[in-house]
Amino acid sequence: MQSRSETLIDMEQMNISEYKHILVYAEVRDEKVSGISLELLGEATRLAAALGNNTEVWAAVLGVDGEKYSSELFRYGAQKVIVYSNSMLGVYRSDLYGEALTQLVNKYKPETVLIGATYAGSELAPTVAAKLKTGLAAHCNELRIDENKQFIQVVPAFGGKVLGDILTPGHRPQMATIKSGIMQKNEPCERTGVVEKFDCDLTSVGDKIQVLAVNKEQSTRRPLNESEIIIGGGFGVGSKEKWAQLEELASLLGGATGCTRPALDEGWTQGEHTMIGTSGVAVKPKVYINFGISGAAHHTCGIKDAGLIISVNKDACAPIFEVSDFKIVSEWEKIVPALIEKLK
Amino acid sequence: MALNIAVCVKAVPDSKYYDKITIDPATRMMVREGIPTIISDLDKHALEAALALRDKNQGKVSVFTMAPESARDNILEALAMGADEGFLLSDRAFAGADTLATSYTLAAAIQAKGPFDIVITGNESDDGSTGQVSAQLGEWLGFPHVMNIASLSFEHDALMIRALYEEGTIDYKVALPAVLGVTRKVNKPRLTNIMGMLKAKSKPLTVLHYGDFPTDDRYLGLKGSPTQPGDIYAPKMSRKTVELSGAPEEIADRIVQELCKAGVRH
Numbered sequence: 001m002q003s004r005s006e007t008l009i010d011m012e013q014m015n016i017s018e019y020k021h022i023l024v025y026a027e028v029r030d031e032k033v034s035g036i037s038l039e040l041l042g043e044a045t046r047l048a049a050a051l052g053n054n055t056e057v058w059a060a061v062l063g064v065d066g067e068k069y070s071s072e073l074f075r076y077g078a079q080k081v082i083v084y085s086n087s088m089l090g091v092y093r094s095d096l097y098g099e100a101l102t103q104l105v106n107k108y109k110p111e112t113v114l115i116g117a118t119y120a121g122s123e124l125a126p127t128v129a130a131k132l133k134t135g136l137a138a139h140c141n142e143l144r145i146d147e148n149k150q151f152i153q154v155v156p157a158f159g160g161k162v163l164g165d166i167l168t169p170g171h172r173p174q175m176a177t178i179k180s181g182i183m184q185k186n187e188p189c190e191r192t193g194v195v196e197k198f199d200c201d202l203t204s205v206g207d208k209i210q211v212l213a214v215n216k217e218q219s220t221r222r223p224l225n226e227s228e229i230i231i232g233g234g235f236g237v238g239s240k241e242k243w244a245q246l247e248e249l250a251s252l253l254g255g256a257t258g259c260t261r262p263a264l265d266e267g268w269t270q271g272e273h274t275m276i277g278t279s280g281v282a283v284k285p286k287v288y289i290n291f292g293i294s295g296a297a298h299h300t301c302g303i304k305d306a307g308l309i310i311s312v313n314k315d316a317c318a319p320i321f322e323v324s325d326f327k328i329v330s331e332w333e334k335i336v337p338a339l340i341e342k343l344k
Numbered sequence: 345m346a347l348n349i350a351v352c353v354k355a356v357p358d359s360k361y362y363d364k365i366t367i368d369p370a371t372r373m374m375v376r377e378g379i380p381t382i383i384s385d386l387d388k389h390a391l392e393a394a395l396a397l398r399d400k401n402q403g404k405v406s407v408f409t410m411a412p413e414s415a416r417d418n419i420l421e422a423l424a425m426g427a428d429e430g431f432l433l434s435d436r437a438f439a440g441a442d443t444l445a446t447s448y449t450l451a452a453a454i455q456a457k458g459p460f461d462i463v464i465t466g467n468e469s470d471d472g473s474t475g476q477v478s479a480q481l482g483e484w485l486g487f488p489h490v491m492n493i494a495s496l497s498f499e500h501d502a503l504m505i506r507a508l509y510e511e512g513t514i515d516y517k518v519a520l521p522a523v524l525g526v527t528r529k530v531n532k533p534r535l536t537n538i539m540g541m542l543k544a545k546s547k548p549l550t551v552l553h554y555g556d557f558p559t560d561d562r563y564l565g566l567k568g569s570p571t572q573p574g575d576i577y578a579p580k581m582s583r584k585t586v587e588l589s590g591a592p593e594e595i596a597d598r599i600v601q602e603l604c605k606a607g608v609r610h
Contacts, residue, residue: 029509029510029511030511034510091514092509092514093516094479094482094488094489094490094491095488098479098483118509118510119491119492119507119508119509119510120509122475122491122492123475123478123479123489123490123491123492123525125476126443126474126475126476126477126478126479126480126483127479127480127482127483127489129444129476129480130444130447130479130480130483130484131483133444133563133570134444134570135442135444135569135570135571136443136444136474136476136571137571138443138472138473138474138475138476139473139474141579152574155474156473156579157471157472157473158357158359158362158365158471159359159362159470159473160579161362161363161365161578162365162367162374162576162577162578163576163577163578163579164573164574164575164576164577165573165574165575165576166571166572166573166574167571167572167573167574168570168571168572169572170570171570207519208488208518208519208522209488209490209516209517209518209519210516210517210518211514211515211516212504212515212516212517213514213515214512214513214514214515215506215512215513215514215515216511216512217511217512217513228608229603229608253603253608253609255608265528272508272527273510278473279468279473286606286607286608287602287603287606287608289599296362296363297362297363298359298362300581301579301581304579304581307606308602308606309583310599310602319363321585322581322582322583322585323581323582323583324583324585325583325584325585325586326585326586326587326588326599326602327585327586327587327588328587328588328589328595329587329589330592330595334592335592335595335596335599337592338592338593338595338596339596339599339600341593341596342593342596342597342600343600
């Protein structure tokens with residue numbers, strides 16, 4: 001093994017009592033703090049209250065000009081914002097970001113680190129956890145503090161069919177990634193806190209990874225998890241042409257469409273961000289109406305927090321019905337046109 | 345330049361049967377009897393990416409799996425797809441590993457059987473879906489690593505990578521040796537055929553036990569795992585379901601009423 005371990009904390013020497021407070025990694029993309037980071041500040045506030053003992057909520061920002069995001073982070077619950085600014089941090093790179101966050105964690109020694117399970121966050125978290133040789137729980141559905149003040153991370157497995165508790169008893173920090181749409185933001189309120197500038201040495205990183213280009217896709221879609229009403233479609237929809245009817249229904253209702261893995265694989269809808277489920281987006285709209293979805297665990301796990309679930313499937317035994325408030329056994333092609341007609 | 349490529353594949357219960365998984369209320373253990381074990385979906389894309397690179401640039405593709413010895417069949421399938429050799433890391437000393445210990449063990453074997461220019465994995469597995477092993481392999485090996493890969497090619501002496509992010513894609517140039525985590529977008533895996541399966545049986549498949557390659561025991565198996573599993577349970581998702589029937593127009597009327605009640609339509 002390449003030995004970078006001299007800079008790492010050795011497992012046997014760890015004094016876990018040195019670690020305190022909850023650090024949220026505040027991800028900045030395209031000069032905006034990502035929504036998931038604000039959701040995590042809300043969750044961190046609740047965890048800090050459950051822990052007591054003056055536990056604080058901190059945010060860490062890595063970016064070109066990290067300081068300008070601090071007031072927003074304070075507003076959503078950070079008590080301290082640790083900022084590392086470097087002109088090289090304009091675009092995410094696993095090597096630079098991984099090294100910077102590792103050095104930051106080593107200096108501030110938070111007990112817990114929460115990272116949004118974005119594309120970058122899902123890579124950054126295991127990178128930092130490996131450098132620190134500590135534990136990381138992926139895509140947590142729930143975080144809680146038990147009666148012994150232990151941090152319990154609830155993770156899905158087998159597409160959400162099974163949930164399991166994960167503990168990190170002997171290592172710090174205890175790290176978790178969480179998908180957007182699961183945790184609740186705090187109500188924003190005007191307040192300030194401490195801004196700490198952090199400096200670190202990234203010369204060891206080198207230039208094995210170079211950014212050549214960032215290709216932004218113009219999307220007019222509203223993010224699925226911001227929609228109050230979502231129309232879902234699965235393999236049962238049948239074709240891209242037919243899918244257009246779901247788009248029409250969604251636009252009449254001022255909502256968005258989401259899909260299952262098979263529908264995405266068929267190319268009826270564009271992009272992973274339209275896929276609802278454990279490996280896609282978790283959503284909690286006020287209403288979720290779905291057509292031609294059988295209800296595999298991957299998918300149902302991503303809709304369990306929806307307000308009202310109305311499912312249309314021609315198979316009376318489809319598992320989707322078990323998790324639905326309203327069950328309609330019918331070919332979807334009969335229901336959607338009737339709905340469109342009624343709404344027009 | 346000929347490329348030596350390692351591909352890590354995971355043998356997982358077939359995701360088509362996840363609905364059959366239950367938890368025994370008495371033992372609190374998961375029951376997954378009768379569910380076939382297959383190569384995790386994205387790992388087939390990783391293997392295809394490796395085979396394509398090898399076919400274009402020459403070299404060798406070696407498959408690594410850490411699993412019970414029954415996963416021999418899954419490695420045979422990878423060999424039938426076209427991989428050149430397989431290594432099955434199987435030992436009680438490796439068992440109970442979380443992602444950190446798993447990535448350590450795989451990295452130690454890759455280090456011992458290398459040198460490799462490229463290590464490719466699926467972005468995440470079907471079963472645990474943590475998506476952690478790829479980046480952690482890179483860290484243990486000291487290689488640059490990129491995940492969420494939508495396309496890749498090898499040009500001159502470097503990898504040209506297009507990786508996904510929320511607002512589009514990022515293009516990277518990555519020096520060798522490197523670790524890559526691929527998504528479904530990267531390719532369409534080839535199917536196995538009879539010829540491939542016949543050839544697979546004569547390709548080298550080596551079982552590596554504890555002691556067959558150098559390891560630091562502190563990082564292996566349960567002992568090397570900072571995370572510990574606690575209780576497992578089935579999520580409570582079932583709702584009181586009301587069936588609506590009648591003519592489509594009646595059903596549409598009722599749905600609209602419910603939308604009004606839910607406050608999304610007035």
